[in-house]
Amino acid sequence: MSIKYLDKIYTFLVIYKESSFSKASRVLGISQPAVTQQIRILEDFLGVSLFERKKTGVLLTKEGQEFLKYARDFEKFLNNFEKKIKEFKKMDTPFLIGASPTVGNYNLPECIKYFQSLINKDINLIIKSNNELLEDVEKKALDLAFVTKKNKNSLFYEEWIEDELVVFSNKPLPPEISIDELKKYKMICREPNSSTREFVKKMFEAREFECDMLNIISVVHNSTALKYTVLNSSEQIVSIISKSVIKGELKNKKLFASKIKDMNLKRKTYVAYREKTKEIEAILNFIHQ
Structure with a gap:
């Protein structure tokens, strides 16, 4: 059934309960002609007459009594749905x-x-x-x-x-390293589309230094993997990372950090x-x- 008939079924139920088109119009907050029009549309769709008009009110036809069984199933669904809506409105979403x-x-x-x-x-x-x-x-x-x-x-x-990036290694480093001095170290870097690599690349290019001039031996895809790859290497390796990622290892002297000379790597x-x-x-x- 098309969804456009659902409000007509609800109107049918209200008329049945009120035994009156006029009373139903007051309950629904619409005019009596609008109520009559809705029932006419529903009757046309079903191909039957649903109500008989009497002096004392309206009565269901035989077909209307049969349709009432289906309409009450809809009413049960509607009542349950309203409860669900109330629960949803009270729900405290994260x-x-x-x-x-x-x-x-x-x-x-x-x-x-x-x-x-x-x-x-x-x-x-x-x-x-x-x-x-x-x-x-x-x-x-x-x-x-x-x-x-x-x-x-x-x-x-x-x-x-501000997030400060530093050069770090598993072996001691001088307090400062020039860009050219980075060439002598084996280096691991982040993947090309990472924000860290994009930032460093931009800073290097401003000094007319290309990343492919470095001795890059490997690429990793997150900061944690980068930290532990350098930490567990048997030979000296360097990389560039956020200082916050390795602050514990710097404190315990498991890793060592250095700044790049004359370069502000704060983002x-x-x-x-x-x-x-x-x-x-x-x-x-x-x-x-």
Whole structure:
């Protein structure tokens, strides 16, 4: 049955309960001619007459009594559906925060519990690439996202923390290394489409230095894999990574870090959102304190 007849079935039920077209019109909040028109459309669709008009009101025809059985099944469904809608409206859906891999795995975990207490909601953290996150925020699949790049879109961006990238190794390094000195080390780097590699490539190209001038021996696809590949190597290997990823290993002197001479490898982290809800405003106020 076409969905366009469902409201007519509901009108049929109201008329039956009220035994009157005029009373049904008051219950439904529509005019009596509109009620009559709805029943006429339903009768035309079914090919039968449903009501007999009497001085004392209206009565169901024999066909109307038979149709009432089916209409009551619809009424049961409708009542159950209304209960489900009420449950849905009361449901407290989780707040969805997205984050790029480094930010989500190393910067945000300590903050999530504070965010939850601020907005009084469960929070689900989704880790994706920057581009995927920004697409999800734009189409409202995420409430907000912590990213390390901005795209030209309709989103709002607010600065959060600075993420510092450093050269690191499993063997001691000098406090500073020039770009040219990087050539003498065996190096592992991130995959070409990663935000870290894109950022480093852009910084190197500004100094007229191409990444293919480095002695790259391997490529890995996330910061954690990069850290442990360098950490577990039997020979000295270097790479470039967010300092937050290796802070524990630096403290325990399992890994060693160096800065690139005359180069600022700090990148901004942004909070991206589509519209400022009360939950987002509470989080923004907290992180800007």
